[in-house]
Amino acid sequence: xxxxxxxxxxxxxxxxxxxxxxxxxxxCSQIIYSKDWNENYKVCIKCGYHDQLTAWERxxxxxxxxxxxEIYKNVAPVDILGFTDTKPYTQRLKEAQxxxxxxxxxxxxxxxxxxxxxxxxxxxxxxxxxxxGSVVGEKVVRVVERAIVDKFPVVSVIASGGxxxxxxLFSLYQMAKTSAAIGRLSKAKIPYINILTHPSTxxxxxxxxxxxxxxxAEPGALIGFTxxxxxxQTIKQKLPEGFQxxxxxLEHGMIDMVVERKKLKSVLYSILNHLWRKVW
Amino acid sequence: MVNKLSPWERILIARHPxxxxxxxxxxxxxxxxxxxxxxxxxxxxxxxxxGFGSFENExxxxxxQEKGKSIQEKMKRNFGMPHPEGYRKALRVMxxxxxxxxxVISFIDTAGAYPGxxxxxxxxAWAIANNLKEMSLLETPIIVVVLSEGGSxxxxxxxxxxxxxxxxxxxxxxxxxxxxxxxxxxxxxKAPEAAEALKxxxxxxxxxxLVDEIIPEPNGGAHEDFLGTVExxxxxxxxxxxxxxxxxxxxxxxxxxxxxxSYGRFVEEEEK
Numbered sequence: 002x003x004x005x006x007x008x009x010x011x012x013x014x015x016x017x018x019x020x021x022x023x024x025x026x027x028x029c030s031q032i033i034y035s036k037d038w039n040e041n042y043k044v045c046i047k048c049g050y051h052d053q054l055t056a057w058e059r060x061x062x063x064x065x066x067x068x069x070x071e072i073y074k075n076v077a078p079v080d081i082l083g084f085t086d087t088k089p090y091t092q093r094l095k096e097a098q099x100x101x102x103x104x105x106x107x108x109x110x111x112x113x114x115x116x117x118x119x120x121x122x123x124x125x126x127x128x129x130x131x132x133x134g135s136v137v138g139e140k141v142v143r144v145v146e147r148a149i150v151d152k153f154p155v156v157s158v159i160a161s162g163g164x165x166x167x168x169x170l171f172s173l174y175q176m177a178k179t180s181a182a183i184g185r186l187s188k189a190k191i192p193y194i195n196i197l198t199h200p201s202t203x204x205x206x207x208x209x210x211x212x213x214x215x216x217x218a219e220p221g222a223l224i225g226f227t228x229x230x231x232x233x234q235t236i237k238q239k240l241p242e243g244f245q246x247x248x249x250x251l252e253h254g255m256i257d258m259v260v261e262r263k264k265l266k267s268v269l270y271s272i273l274n275h276l277w278r279k280v281w
Numbered sequence: 282m283v284n285k286l287s288p289w290e291r292i293l294i295a296r297h298p299x300x301x302x303x304x305x306x307x308x309x310x311x312x313x314x315x316x317x318x319x320x321x322x323x324x325x326x327x328x329x330x331x332g333f334g335s336f337e338n339e340x341x342x343x344x345x346q347e348k349g350k351s352i353q354e355k356m357k358r359n360f361g362m363p364h365p366e367g368y369r370k371a372l373r374v375m376x377x378x379x380x381x382x383x384x385v386i387s388f389i390d391t392a393g394a395y396p397g398x399x400x401x402x403x404x405x406a407w408a409i410a411n412n413l414k415e416m417s418l419l420e421t422p423i424i425v426v427v428l429s430e431g432g433s434x435x436x437x438x439x440x441x442x443x444x445x446x447x448x449x450x451x452x453x454x455x456x457x458x459x460x461x462x463x464x465x466x467x468x469x470x471k472a473p474e475a476a477e478a479l480k481x482x483x484x485x486x487x488x489x490x491l492v493d494e495i496i497p498e499p500n501g502g503a504h505e506d507f508l509g510t511v512e513x514x515x516x517x518x519x520x521x522x523x524x525x526x527x528x529x530x531x532x533x534x535x536x537x538x539x540x541x542x543s544y545g546r547f548v549e550e551e552e553k
Contacts, residue, residue, distance in 0.1 A: 075550040081489070082480050086465035104550075135545030142542060164434075164455050166465055169479045170491050173433060173455040174544040177441045180410055181417030181541045188418070204455075207406040207434050212414055226405035226434070227396035231460075235396045245401060255404050 026050055042262045051219050051262055053199060055101070056108035056125035059158050063266050064112035064121065071110040073143050078105050078136045082169050090167040097128045105136035106161070109144050111153070115270045117278060120148045123158040124205070131161035133205050134168040138175030141209055145182040154192040154277050156269065159210040162228075163203025176208035183212040192276040194269065197224050197247070197256065215272050216256040217265070218247035224256070288482050289473035292458060294450040295429045299504040302361075303330065303345035303388050303428060309511045310518070311336055311343060317374055319366075323403060326367030327358045328391070329439070331374040336386070337519060342378035344371045344439050345388035345428075361430075362395035365408035368438045372412050379421045384522055387439045390428040392457065394435030409438040416441035417541060422525035422533060424518065427451045427492070431481075443537050444521050445491075447483045448510065449498040453491075454481040491544070494521075 022035045028050035038045075042062060043052040054062065060069050084090040098104060106128035111120055122144055124131040141157075148155045164172035186193050195213030197206075199222035207226055218224060225245040233240055243249050247259045260268045286294070294300070307314060311334035319325040331344045348361030371387075378385045394405055416423060416439075423442035431440070431453030447453060456464075458476035463469040486492045496514050500506035525533070 077548050077550050079546055079548050081546045082478065084478050086461075086475075086478065087467065135547045138545050139547055166456050166461050166479070168546075169455055169481065170453055170486060170489070171545055173437055174491060174541075176410075176434060176437055177413050177417065178541045178544050180413035181441070181538060184414040184418045185538070187414075203406075204434055207409040207438075208413055209410075211407050211410045225401050226394065226409070227401065232396045232398065232401070236398065240398070244398070253402050253404070255407060 027052065044262050049220060049261070051199065051221055053126050053160065055127065056103065056123040056158075059123045060108065060110070060112065060121070062262070063114060063156070063158075063269060065115065069110050069112035071108065072147070073109050073140050074104065076104065076136050076139055076143075078134055078168075080167070081135070081171060082167070084167040084169070086167075093129060093167070101125055101128050103128055105134070105140075106131045107137045107140050109140045114156075114266065114273060117154070117270065117273045119154045119156055119273065120144050120151075121156045121158070124160045126160040126162075126200070129165060129167075130163075131159075131205070132163060132165035132172070133161060133175050133179075133208075134165035134172045135175065137165075137205075138178045141179040142182045145186045148191055149186060149189045152191060154194065154273055155186060156194045156196065157209060157213070158196045158198060159201040159205055160198045161201060161203075161205035161210070163205055173204065176204050179209035180212060183209050187212075187214075192273065194272060196265065196269070198222050200224070202226070202228055211255075214276070217258055217260050217268065218250065218256050219265070220247055220259050220261055222247045224250050287473070288452070288476040288479075288485075289458070291450050291482050292452055292476055294502050294504070295452050297502070297504050300429055301503050301507050301510075302350065303347045303390055305507065306388065306428065306511065306514065307334070307343065307345060309508070310515055311341070314343065317377075318370070320369035320373060322366070322369060324364075324366045326364050326370060328361050328363040328395070329367035329371050331370055333383075336522065339522075340383050341522075342374055342383045342385045343388070344374065344385065346391040346436075346439070348390060359395055361391045362393060363391065363435060363438070364395050364397075364400045365403045365405050368394075368408040368412050371439050372415055375416065375419055375421075375423075379419050382421060384422045384424065384525065385419070385442075386424045386426065386518065387442060388426050388428050389431050389436045389440050389453075391432050391435045392430055393432035394438060409434050412438045413441055417537065418534065420530045420534065422522075422528065423537075424521055424525070426496070426514065426518075427453050432457060441541070443525060443533065443540070444493050446494045446496055446514075446517060446521075447486060447492045448496045448503060448514070449483050450502050451483060452476075452481040453486055454479050 029048035314334040316332040349355035349358040425442040427447040461475040462471040499509035
């Protein structure tokens with residue numbers, strides 16, 4: 002349950018609506034009492050729409066209460082290229098940091114899933130679209146290195162638009178860096194599980210986001226290499242209904258299962274139990 | 282070597298209609314080329330050419346992205362934009378290189394991986410991710426040459442290696458300057474500004490430590506002096522292949538990992 006969202010980090014709840022208000026489902030426009038919305042894990046009771054969760058909400062959803070310890074919290078981004086578009090990158094970072102309470106778009110830590118210790122990395126879409134720059138790459142690598150030493154399974158929860166443009170080719174190279182790390186994890190025979198949430202696209206999907214031993218997706222998430230708008234512009238035709246949604250990916254054999262949010266933890270536990278808990 | 286052109290002007294050279302493409306370099310640099318086809322899963326992607334060849338009388342495995350020259354050939358090769366089958370074919374042939382202890386030379390020239398329905402249905406992201414992982418572990422040397430356009434994940438999908446060369450007028454970027462301009466600058470006509478901001482020229486990338494060597498293009502560029510450019514590339518390849526030839530596999534892979542591990546700049550703030 003999400004009982005400690007408000008206690009844990011008040012800054013992280015900018016999207017939450019205080020108790021006593023009504024909210025409108027972004028998909029079906031159903032008006033829902035906000036307490037019910039939160040208690041149903043931000044999933045619409047009418048249409049099943051899965052709203053985005055913050056990184057901390059995700060930890061509360063998946064990790065046993067009181068077992069989570071954040072690691073590599075202070076690895077922070079720098080403006081390597083002196084990048085300015087409509088605003089300076091340094092300003093974008095500052096705004097994102099203030100809005101999320103995170104240093105960058107990924108939260109990493111150690112915790113337990115029904116008693117099984119794991120390392121978990123969670124992306125937060127609110128931080129510059131969950132984009133991957135040097136910090137995401139570095140934290141993924143450090144978590145993997147630590148997991149190999151401690152022999153703990155690794156879970157990553159993806160919510161990302163891809164590589165971060167403001168760090169130029171450094172960001173692209175994080176794809177190679179993180180994939181190489183997962184390669185080493187795989188050689189060490191440590192389980193790696195991907196949970197794909199809305200959206201999981203481009204450079205993050207085409208690297209550590211799709212290299213899991215088991216890949217789970219939440220219902221209705223956009224999952225793909227190229228975003229639908231760019232594809233439509235390129236091929237100059239309208240895309241079919243449901244294209245690049247979780248269910249479409251399942252049908253095309255790219256993911257193992259689509260799991261609704263309230264069953265996510267028990268399914269994750271079941272996978273970990275099969276792969277890891279067994280002692281011969 | 283002083284290049285006074287702006288990043289955008291360099292991109293126009295990299296995309297110049299008369300600029301030599303991968304097959305031109307293939308024909309000049311290698312003998313006895315034998316092309317291999319297909320990914321053994323779905324199809325053969327003509328945007329990526331793969332096969333065996335001889336370089337200075339030694340067998341090598343060659344991978345390269347080809348845009349095509351005539352309009353018919355461009356269409357056949359999908360303008361050098363690979364589908365998942367291209368990445369899977371490239372990896373299949375690289376695995377042959379590993380099995381038979383041949384070095385891999387991989388040539389990049391693509392605007393990007395193809396953004397289409399079939400490419401998505403067949404797992405473009407999965408194909409690229411798998412190449413990145415497998416190339417990082419491949420037990421044979423991989424030399425990468427960025428010939429003209431290094432377009433994002435579509436380029437990197439055959440671009441993980443031990444030594445990265447880039448032609449003087451080539452560029453290598455996380456996103457096309459046009460794409461960056463339309464997303465971040467909200468105006469696709471600002472591509473020249475985006476090109477500047479992204480730091481994508483060979484000199485910038487060398488300075489940032491993201492490529493290992495620039496191959497000079499004499500007398501105005503590869504489209505003006507192709508043979509001069511080829512000669513510079515040949516010398517560099519010859520030198521680098523010799524350097525990697527007798528390297529113990531364990532050392533090779535450890536050095537490759539250290540190289541990949543080192544990419545990135547960040548700070549680690551003190552605990553408050």
